Amino acid sequence: MSKLQKEVAKRRTFAIISHPDAGKTTITEKVLLHGQKLQKAGTVKGKKSGQHAKSDWMEMEKERGISVTTSVMQFPYRESLVNLLDTPGHEDFSEDTYRTLTAVDSCLMVIDAAKGVEERTIKLMEVTRLRDTPIITFMNKLDRDIRDPLELLDEVEDVLKIMCAPITWPIGQGKNFKGVYHLLRDETIFYKTGQGHRIQEVDIIKGLDNPALDARVGSYADELREQIELVKGASHEFDLELFLEGELTPVYFGTALGNFGVDHMLDGLVDWAPTPQSRETDSGLVVSSTDERFSGFVFKIQANMDPKHRDRVAFMRIVSGRYEQGMKMKHARIGKDVRIADALTFVAGDREHVEEAWPGDIIGLHNHGTIQIGDTFTWGDEFKFTGIPNFAPELFRRIRLRDPLKQKQLLKGLVQLSEEGAVQVFRPLSSNDLIVGAVGVLQFDVVVHRLKSEYKVDAMYETVQVATARWVYCDDAKKFEEFQRKADHNLALDGGDNLAYIAPTMANLSLTQERFPDVQFRRTREV
Ligand code: GDP
Numbered sequence: 001m002s003k004l005q006k007e008v009a010k011r012r013t014f015a016i017i018s019h020p021d022a023g024k025t026t027i028t029e030k031v032l033l034h035g036q037k038l039q040k041a042g043t044v045k046g047k048k049s050g051q052h053a054k055s056d057w058m059e060m061e062k063e064r065g066i067s068v069t070t071s072v073m074q075f076p077y078r079e080s081l082v083n084l085l086d087t088p089g090h091e092d093f094s095e096d097t098y099r100t101l102t103a104v105d106s107c108l109m110v111i112d113a114a115k116g117v118e119e120r121t122i123k124l125m126e127v128t129r130l131r132d133t134p135i136i137t138f139m140n141k142l143d144r145d146i147r148d149p150l151e152l153l154d155e156v157e158d159v160l161k162i163m164c165a166p167i168t169w170p171i172g173q174g175k176n177f178k179g180v181y182h183l184l185r186d187e188t189i190f191y192k193t194g195q196g197h198r199i200q201e202v203d204i205i206k207g208l209d210n211p212a213l214d215a216r217v218g219s220y221a222d223e224l225r226e227q228i229e230l231v232k233g234a235s236h237e238f239d240l241e242l243f244l245e246g247e248l249t250p251v252y253f254g255t256a257l258g259n260f261g262v263d264h265m266l267d268g269l270v271d272w273a274p275t276p277q278s279r280e281t282d283s284g285l286v287v288s289s290t291d292e293r294f295s296g297f298v299f300k301i302q303a304n305m306d307p308k309h310r311d312r313v314a315f316m317r318i319v320s321g322r323y324e325q326g327m328k329m330k331h332a333r334i335g336k337d338v339r340i341a342d343a344l345t346f347v348a349g350d351r352e353h354v355e356e357a358w359p360g361d362i363i364g365l366h367n368h369g370t371i372q373i374g375d376t377f378t379w380g381d382e383f384k385f386t387g388i389p390n391f392a393p394e395l396f397r398r399i400r401l402r403d404p405l406k407q408k409q410l411l412k413g414l415v416q417l418s419e420e421g422a423v424q425v426f427r428p429l430s431s432n433d434l435i436v437g438a439v440g441v442l443q444f445d446v447v448v449h450r451l452k453s454e455y456k457v458d459a460m461y462e463t464v465q466v467a468t469a470r471w472v473y474c475d476d477a478k479k480f481e482e483f484q485r486k487a488d489h490n491l492a493l494d495g496g497d498n499l500a501y502i503a504p505t506m507a508n509l510s511l512t513q514e515r516f517p518d519v520q521f522r523r524t525r526e527v
Contacts, residue, residue, distance in 0.1 A: 004322060004358070008289045011360035012273045013083040013317075014136075015100055017125065018110035019118035020090050023140040026256040027110055028073070028084065034199060034263055035075025035082060072315070072346035072362040080270040083346075083360055093120070093440035095421060096300050098391045099373070101127045103299040103317040105360065106134040106273040108265065109249070110256075113139040113146035113173075117159045125160050130524070131387060132246035134273060135162060138265050143193075143255040145174040153235055153251065163248040165238040168264055169231055170253040171217065171224050178217050180253050180261060181208065181224055183231075184238065188213055188224075191260045200259060240272060276360030279319045281376075281383040287320050289359035293379035294321030294329055296363075298371055299388055301420040303450060312420065313344065313364040314371040318357055319385065325355035329377040331370070332384055338377075340365060373421035374527035389524035390494075393424050393437025396466035396502075397444060400434075402458040410434065413455035414447075418495030421527075423447045426469060426492040426500060435492065435502065436461070437469055465504045470521035472501050479518045487512060498525060 001009070018024045073084045085104055087097045101107065107128050109121065128135060139152060146152075153164040168180035171188070179190040190203040205212045208228060214221040242248035250268050254261015276289040279297075287295050300315040328339050344364030345357050357363050365371060374388045401410055414425040414434060423444070424437040438444055444461060451457040471494075474480035484491060484499075490512070492502050501521060503509035513521055 002290075002292075004292060005290050007081075007322075007358035008275050008360065010079065010081045011083065011276050011358065012080055012106065012269055013085065013104050013276060013360040013362075014106045014108055014269065014273060015085045015087045015104045016108045016110055017087065017101070017121060017128065017135075018089065019112070019115075019120040020093075022110045022112040022115075022118070022121075023256040024087075024089055024110055027108075027138065027140065027262060028086075030196075030256055030259045030262040031082075031084065031266065032073060032075055033197075033259065034266055035073075035077050074346050074361070077266050078270055082266075082269070083362060085362065087124075088440070089120070091440070091442050094443050095391055095393075095424075095439040097124070098127045098439060099299050099388060099421065101133065102131060102388050103297075103362075104133065105275070105277050106136065106269070108269070109135050109137045111137065111139050111152070111156070113141050113149070113152060113253070114144050116147055116152055116155045122159060125162075127391070128246070130389070134243050134246055135249040136265060136268055136273065137164070137249045137251040138256075138261070139170075139251060139253045140256050142170050142173055142177045142191075142253050142261070143175075143258050149253065150231065150234060156249070156251075162246070163236045163242065164251050165236045165243075165248055166231055166251045166253075167238060167268060168252050168254070168261065169224075169228060171220050176220075177255070178220060179203075180264070181228060182264065183228070189264070190216070191255070191258065193258060196257055196259045198259075199263075243272060244274060276319075276358075279385050280387065281385055283383040285381075285383055287385075289320055291320035292322075294323060294327070295319045295376065295378045295385075296323075297377070297385040297388055298365075298373060298375045301367060301371065301373060301422070302364075303420070303422070303446075312367040312369070312371075314367040314375070316343075316363050316365055316377065318359050318361050318363065320359055321379065323357040323361070323363055330380050330382065332376045332378050332382045333372070334370065335382060337380075342366060369416070372419040372527070386526055389526050390421075390424065391439060392469050392471075392523040393439055394468065395438045395441060395444070396464050396469075397436050397461040398433055398464040399436045399448075399459050399461055402460060406457050409455055410451065410457045410459060413451045413457055415495045417447055417450060422450065424469075425495045426502060428489075428492040428502065430489050430491075433464075435464055435466060437466075466502050467505045468503050468509060470501045470503070470509065470523060471525040472499050473520045473522065474518055476518055479516070483516045483519050487516070494525075496527075 016024045085100050087100050156164050168182050171178040181188045188205045252265040278286050278288040296316040296318040298314045298316050302313045326341050328337050331338050376384045418425045426435040451459050490502050492500050494500050
């Protein structure tokens with residue numbers, strides 16, 4: 001095996017999808033604890049510690065107790081090297097959250113087992129469907145009174161349309177949570193309270209029929225045996241192929257707070273989750289991760305991480321080859337070679353400066369405005385990786401200037417910010433309005449803030465009657481023309497001059513779709 005093949009085989013790049021408060025932060029801490037990246041669990045986010053709140057405009061986020069900074073966390077686990085890409089989730093939920101999901105090879109879905117499938121999780125699962133990303137499920141908060149585990153699996157299957165294969169099964173819950181039975185290893189693993197901040201010693205009893213189990217948990221043992229029989233009959237067996245196709249999810253039970261079950265899930269991740277995958281391009285070429293030639297794409301741009309340089313960092317997912325410090329690569333969209341001397345790496349272990357990175361890894365490129373979302377960097381050829389789309393915004397506001405003389409400046413700022421993926425802008429064909437569209441509400445504040453600090457434009461928002469936007473396409477030029485004539489009140493151009501339908505209500509969108517069956521209304525658009 002070549003060095004590259006070895007590095008690829010080692011890597012797993014994933015993100016967490018969950019509804020706010022399901023336990024994403026807590027599980028991240030425990031994952032890092034197992035990855036020996038944190039000395040003590042409890043210091044992941046700027047939420048409480050403020051460790052990310054470095055730049056001045058991020059004061060805003062600090063005040064709100066959230067962090068906008070993407071963290072990429074790399075840590076070793078067993079023989080693997082795991083990259084965990086943070087997905088902003090609370091008020092900092094944004095289009096970046098969606099796009100990050102297009103840059104990973106698998107996802108961990110965390111569900112609050114007292115609540116079941118919640119709205120944000122449904123949305124995020126939809127995004128993972130674009131690439132049929134394999135999903136691992138963690139049912140969290142077993143130390144609380146939770147819902148019936150079988151009912152939870154049913155709900156996941158019904159609502160999210162994915163088959164569930166329980167890998168572990170809980171014994172008791174809440175105050176009586178005793179641990180889990182591992183269906184594949186045929187062993188019962190016991191839970192001890194008060195071990196949340198360190199790696200627990202594994203306390204197991206082999207075999208479901210082992211009398212030691214009865215001695216240990218009394219009547220729970222027989223109950224467990226009955227349940228396991230029932231579960232085996234009522235649920236799916238784990239199937240690697242179906243998992244890799246995104247059709248079946250292995251399910252684990254545990255408590256992130258109590259640090260129990262997280263290691264079982266990590267074992268599943270390194271055993272089954274895919275290594276860095278190949279990626280399609282607009283030229284028809286499919287680039288394999290084991291291709292020795294370097295390539296990667298940008299899925300996120302982060303503004304002003306360093307307040308001294310009004311600088312942006314572009315996050316690039318490496319697709320193939322090896323990155324080494326100072327190397328040259330081709331910026332395919334502008335057709336220029338660039339030398340990357342000082343990429344940020346997000347490195348495992350103690351080594352502070354690592355000068356190389358491999359497929360599946362994320363590097364941060366300093367960007368002074370030449371890099372956009374979706375940009376591809378290659379060994380020299382000019383192609384573009386596909387599958388890093390814009391997502392139809394879900395929130396809309398009209399933006400207005402306090403000083404009307406700066407209209408040009410405002411438009412320029414908005415278009416640039418939309419190229420960066422900070423927000424989307426729509427210019428209705430029938431008015432001089434500027435409508436800003438976002439996926440998360442914080443994006444609006446960030447944009448006004450950046451317009452002021454970077455473009456010296458003082459803007460404010462007004463409410464606007466827009467429920468959703470769809471990019472429109474039609475193969476039949478004549479029919480498209482007719483559509484454009486009849487619907488022109490609702491048409492707008494986005495930041496890249498693409499035509500979009502701006503629907504005042506969801507009902508209006510359905511009606512319009514019915515009226516113009518030949519027109520496609522798309523929720524995503526390739527950037
Ligand atoms: P996030 O919003 O998904 O990042 O969720 P957090 O990790 O911040 O957790 C939300 C709340 O649930 C916090 O108060 C956590 O302490 C709590 N929590 C997380 N995991 C567990 C768990 O396993 N059991 C219990 N009882 N609480 C938990």
